[in-house]
Amino acid sequence: MDETMTATLTATLTVAAPAARVFAVLADPTAHASIDGTGWVREPVDPAPLTEVGQIFRMDMYHADHPDGDYRVANRVQVLDPPRAIGWSPGDETADGELRFGGWTWRYDLVPLGLSRTEVTLTYDWSAVPPPVREEIRFPPFGPEHLSDSLGHLAKLAEG
Numbered sequence: 001m002d003e004t005m006t007a008t009l010t011a012t013l014t015v016a017a018p019a020a021r022v023f024a025v026l027a028d029p030t031a032h033a034s035i036d037g038t039g040w041v042r043e044p045v046d047p048a049p050l051t052e053v054g055q056i057f058r059m060d061m062y063h064a065d066h067p068d069g070d071y072r073v074a075n076r077v078q079v080l081d082p083p084r085a086i087g088w089s090p091g092d093e094t095a096d097g098e099l100r101f102g103g104w105t106w107r108y109d110l111v112p113l114g115l116s117r118t119e120v121t122l123t124y125d126w127s128a129v130p131p132p133v134r135e136e137i138r139f140p141p142f143g144p145e146h147l148s149d150s151l152g153h154l155a156k157l158a159e160g
Contacts, residue, residue: 007127011147023083037149103128
């Protein structure tokens, strides 16, 4: 079996809002805790809007199974094509400031459906995670309902 075929989860939802509005919510790190379907995302350390590929934005997180409980991720913007696509790679930052990325990504693809609706596809991809990391972390670390929940939260924010 081709492992890359089983190393992604996707979910799609039509949102009753224009693509530009949906994109603006996704590009705003202060909205990410409200979008998150797991409850792990707490608050942005870097609240500035996402504006360029390569931009780093950090988020405070919490997960009961994480060795520290509370932790911080450093995300690197991989895709930024307003208002059609946005995505990032989560990682961490060592004490000396070195950024390390684990090989998984989040990506939102937006397809405008007229002036006031947008089809949003959320993809979680862990196909580039190296074997040593896969030995430490179970992938995916959540069920597929997380993506559907996240899209529902995004819809509420963008439609409101």
